[in-house]
Amino acid sequence: MNAHEDSSRHRRAALFAVVCVLGAGTGGLTGCKQAERVPTPGSGGDAVTEALDAGSAPDAGGITLSPTIPPDVDVPQGNPTLADLQHDFDAYSWNTFIAMNWPVGADGGVDTSQKPGQHGDNPTVWEGWMPSTSIFLPGGAPPPAWGAPPILPPICQGKLQPGEKFLTQVGKTPGLLSESVQPFDTGPLIDQQGNYTRFEILVNKVMFDQIVAQQLYSKAGQQRFNAPANFKCGNASTGEQGAIMVKAAWKPLENPADAARFHTATALVYTPASENPRIQESCTKQRVGLVGFHVGHKTQGAPQWIWSTFEHVDNVPTEEQVRAGTLEASYNYYDPACKDCVVNKTPPRPWDPNKKIIVNGKVFKSQIVRVDVRPQLMKDSARIHNEEARALLAAVNPASVWTNYELISTQWPTQPGDCATAELQDGSPAPQFLANSTLETYIQGKVPNVSSSCIRCHNNAAMTTAKSSDFTYLLERAQ
């Protein structure tokens, strides 16, 4: 019995429901199966009932409109195959996306009176989580309390209004600004208007509380801890979330009309000063649109974390689409009209986010294509779940911005091991490679140890003490 069967067996003790899906619109996921749902606080356990009542129940392990973040993957099959499990993990990913992007009220709490995109766009749950820039502070200072406003550099102070976010910028400043170089130190990502893409990393309260309790936010605290990190796992039996990290990529929206297709936010965008290259410190307010969304959740069934990666549908074409000439009119990071643009190439230096890069009199734009190395079963699973999720979200509101996001895939461990064990090995992740074109832009491909693989890369993460940091690079930022 493998670990997935084991975890599935435990979950089998939870609530059972028989879900017969006879209608169309579920991307082929039809049939009559036994579905398991774990009763969780809030409406997670009610989701199936609601869906049944509405006559739109998804397949077993399918997608539901629920504000409850799944505590773990749901594996209803008795002896699941690789394809079964990919299906289950992709359904988990969409359920996580929906719950994390559920509307919140003025107090920041989940607003169960609304559904995602009911009014087009909405403020979301995860945007109220703690940004990494407020956790790993100069001198190893303790972070502020959960929910405190972002800690701003002097140039930004007094400019941030409630509901706005703080994004840092591409630059040489180390430490707390390092998520600005997410496409992997090989260069920034520049959109079709010539603007730099911005990045942020946030953690949920479970992860934040553990970092604070174990004083992992500082070098001194990590030395006192003197052990490998071992974050809490999500648990389907109790319904408790595990540690969750989210990485988000945002592009500035120069044209207000573009906002209709994006989840948007107003952000203070900070550019730190730099000597080489010479960059002037700045702090400007911009309207930005979400283009990349990457979630890692540590769970009992996947103690190497479950890695779900989503993108805006307008981001990039695939290599195959480029070869076939089946291109859309425009993309966020690809110009179909440019015949001599070199693809997946880093921008020419110097990189000054305050200025657009000019090459031969023209504004430089990144020309990015997706190097799609997913095995066919992963492509099929993502497509089926994207269709299913899109149908659910469009049923709420055909103009919902959330219908413009797609799951690229979910990476998960095929040999997970035990959550209680620190320093687990990588668990042989599936798919072997996975990249988000906004976050791992320049390391797409299928070269082992070189091309993007969430788990294999994060397996190398360590604290400042050189002890394992449990698949997160955040802890190495401690000062």
Added chain:
Amino acid sequence: MSSPPPSATSRLEQFVALSSALTGFTPDVLSPPLDPTDPPLKQLYLDTADRHGEATVDALLAAFDTLRGQPAQTIANTLLEVDNPTPSATALMARSIIKLWYVGSWYDTTSTSATDGTVVSMNAYIGGLAWVAMQAHPMGYSELKFGYWNAPPPALSGTLSSDEANHG
């Protein structure tokens, strides 16, 4: 009347069982129940061997079938014709299959050189059993945690067939 040819799946399973006997590693190591490698190494290796002599592979599988139930070491010694100074084509194929699993390279069945192998894929290189047997990892690739060099290497237990494990 000759029996019908085995189905593709059963031939692949047979190849895994044969490979287990030849290499000393358990079938689960050679063919994990959930294998994310695309294509799985077992399929890649069978296809590679077939390209260099499908009829010889069939003969080797048939010979293996007659030895089922015997200790792995006996099967390996018989198929490799260890006491034969002029081994048959099937024995030479068995040797090439062993090399393929251990170093991820195809050596022609008539080759006696250590340097004329061809790495069949990047996954074959990192998946070579030699790395596991040495309790090491390929150059430029490690699935172990940062700082692994400060601790004993992972145990081999659980990866070897019972025969091999008993022989230490």
